[in-house]
Amino acid sequence: MTVAAAINGALRPVPPAVVYVLGVLPALWLVMLLFAGGLGVDPVRRLEQDLGLYALQFLIAGLCITPLRRLTGINLIRFRRAVGLIAFGYAALHVAVWVALDLQFRWAEIGAALVKRPYIVAGAAAFLMLVPLAWTSTDSAMRRMGAAAWRRLHLLVYPAALAAAVHYVWLVKRWPIEPILYLAAVAALVGLRVLWRARRPA
DSSP: OOHHHHHHHHHTTOOTHHHHHHHHHHHHHHHHHHHHTOSOSOHHHHHHHHHHHHHHHHHHHHHHHHHHHHHHOOOOGGGHHHHHHHHHHHHHHHHHIIIIIISTTOHHHHHHHHHHOHHHHHHHHHHHHHHHHHHTOSHHHHHHHOHHHHHHHHTTHHHHHHHHHHHHHHHHOSOOHHHHHHHHHHHHHHHHHHHHHHHSOO
């Protein structure tokens, strides 16, 4: 038995619900830190940034599932929906904290930021592309749309992930290595997707 087959066999009885439970743990950890005063001198900003980073990490994890199957044989496809919805959940919380706690519903300031700050424009674009993906994540939505149209729509995850990674790089501004590594990872995963589609027989 190959390593991939052994891993697939071990994961077969694991329900996707386990992924949702594990995905909530980082949020619970942030809540514990918040009430314990462990988020530093600016807890709202730390909360906002960590939620956004979790969203990007889960997006990247979701993008890794197909390459992992094609390159190693390890099949996590049935967990992909859960990973994607967790990514959207963290992105929504990230936006909610920015709107409600950081800018406190100052809509004029929010509107100005959406126009004038490129990193916020990139982040907003990423979130808006994720919304229809989350909305159509159910089996019933796939049946209504048809498999081909559903797959085309869900290709939005690639530009959404790129926009999210660019948002992170522009947000930090000082060009440290961590945001650049996230952007490089997303670019590599998108590049793999483009390469495989180009090699697909007509």
